[in-house]
Amino acid sequence: MLKINKLKYKIEKSSFEFDFELKSSQLVGVIGKSGSGKSTLFNLLSGFLKPIEGSIYFSNKNITNLKPFDRDISILFQDHNNFNHLTIFENIILGIDSDMKRTSNNLKLVRSIMKKVSLNIDLDKKVSNLSGGEQQRVSIARSLLRKKSILLLDEPFNSLDPGLRKILYEDIKTMSFSHKLITLISSHLIEELRNVTDKFLFIHQGKVAENKILSFRQLKSLKAFREYSQ
């Protein structure tokens, strides 16, 4: 279980306070206006920002002050997830071996994880030569290889075309449940998120509405959500 306990953060004139719980093996859509705090929440969870107050517990362990690498969390962004001058193999294996050694074991691991994310390409190909969807699959493969329990996806597919987005959302859903992950996906496109989940965290003015996961029906009853979705 992931427990966010009165986690506070302040930057310039904006202040944020998060307080909610998530159970294991859940796929949750994170929605809200630009600047409402979606990325701030992800950055706090993954350790890129230090909260002023509050704590984060995962499996009853306080992870608030752990470094990003020591947290049981993987994160993916909309862009710059991969290193263009490195090959697919190097980009994937980077998640568990920073020396990117081409050992038989590493090759085996990369090949098997590529299969899981439906990447049937030469693993020595430079990432810069891949399409947007393939590039995101490489980063997903790296995240899965790291075997972390929480997967954060910060508007990961926004730059891709709708057809590809749909396929990737489905893939994420399958992988999320098969690996029993807690997956948080932030996006502006609520309809697309609805295809894969009915659990939402609606962030409004730096806080999670109602401090809990809401279904779409519950969301619709919120005035702030109605204003946002219009």
Add this chain to the structure above:
Amino acid sequence: MTNLYLDKGAYFIRLPYLVYLFFIITLFITTLYFLSNADNFSDFKFFSYFNTIKFTFFQAFLACSISSIAGFIFGLILYLSNKNPKVISSLLNFCFILPVIFVSFGSIFFYSSNGILSIIFHWLSVDYNVNVFSLKGIIYVTSYFNIAFNANFFYRKLINIPENYIKVLQSNGIPFLKSIKLQLKNFIFSGYSSVLILSFIFCIGNFTIVYILSGSPNLTTIELAIYQSIIFDADLMRAILLGMTQLIIIMVISLSLISKTYTFSTFASYKKSYQIIDKPIFIDYFFWIIIVYFSIPFIVLIKGIFSFNLQSLLTVNFLNSFINSLLVSIISLTISSILTLSSLNIYRSFLDNNSSFHKIIFISIALLLFVPSLSLSAMIFYFNFQLNFIFKSIWIVSLINSFFITPIMFIFLSSKFIENHNSEHRNTLLFNIKSLTRLIKIDLPKIRNEFLLVSTTVFVLSLGDLTSVTIFNNSSFKTIPLYISQLYSNYRYNDAFFILSLFIIFIFLIMYLPTFLLQKNAKN
């Protein structure tokens, strides 16, 4: 491909560049004609200058290597220090454009046998035996500027690394040094070849530094030899041949690096800096060491301010030098601005037409960087002599200065012009916007901030220049750097340091007042 027709305004805009091209070609042809008809051509013994050539490139190679390595380390530490990027960039910019005479005298004041360091060592009863008038002094001062230049490049590159890359590396637990290694090829060193060439050229063209700090005839660079040939031996042919030799060697060395680059990516602007949460503690100590290093020449300001002497400001010589300095800088900046805008316009029109001729425009302007200021002086001296000294010294010095600052303006503004080309080319065709209208209504307002920044920079560079004026000065024409240098040579140290201090404060105001006012205006 689109073919643009040329309206009247386009011819008007192109005229300054064509005049420049005509002048440069005429100058080279006249020089070659002079050389081919020189009676004493066979008297020039190339091998007698072998040591001078060797020393020129040795000191440049040494200073360039030190600057590259130190610049990288400094850039990295400044980046890791997480301090305000605007302040750091301004500091590095300011150190790079400081007048050479200031850093040279500042270093003498600090490191010489009567300097501050010597006094401290004496007080601590420790032997101090550093001769600043030596190769060490030359390398130190040459590196000072180039370290600032290199550090600025690396610093800007580092703060421009996409935030997400750093987060991906951190969340994957990649050790710090490995993270840097991963970014080297992709980001940090991309475009470095152009910086390396510029740095090398700056190290070779360090005439003023060698002029002030060379304590022995063995420490003579080609530029100093050119100066000696003109001033002491009145041997223009030798001066020009030496200049040509330097030009050819620099071109050969740079050609391999420049062949694939027709634009310089040195001056990329900075984006927001990603806050590094867990920075190592020692970074703060190193940060302050860097600040102290760059502050050393400024210690002379204390001496200068305490040597306040109003009378030294009321002399005809000072007022004359001050007015001349301002006039030279204003004329240089005007010529340079017109030439830069004209050549950038042609450069972009070739881009608009998908023509590779834009490379020729780039090379014809960048060429000025490779021509040593003093050999250009020798050529123009001969040219003027053929015209019965029709041009006054002030115009010649302004012209040489403008040739020296034009490539800087051109390189700085070219990226912005390319950006404009990409975003507005179609609209220009669609709405049939005339060339002059495009320049005045679209380009200039868009590049206003960059133009102001580069104008103040080159104005300051021109103010602090002490190259061609050493040749073309006379009793009625000298500039402030020359005046300070003459005061120093006449052992009037206090007056020299006082005027130098005022000069630096004046330069600081020129450099930052317009930017400050512009920002204030924007906020209002």
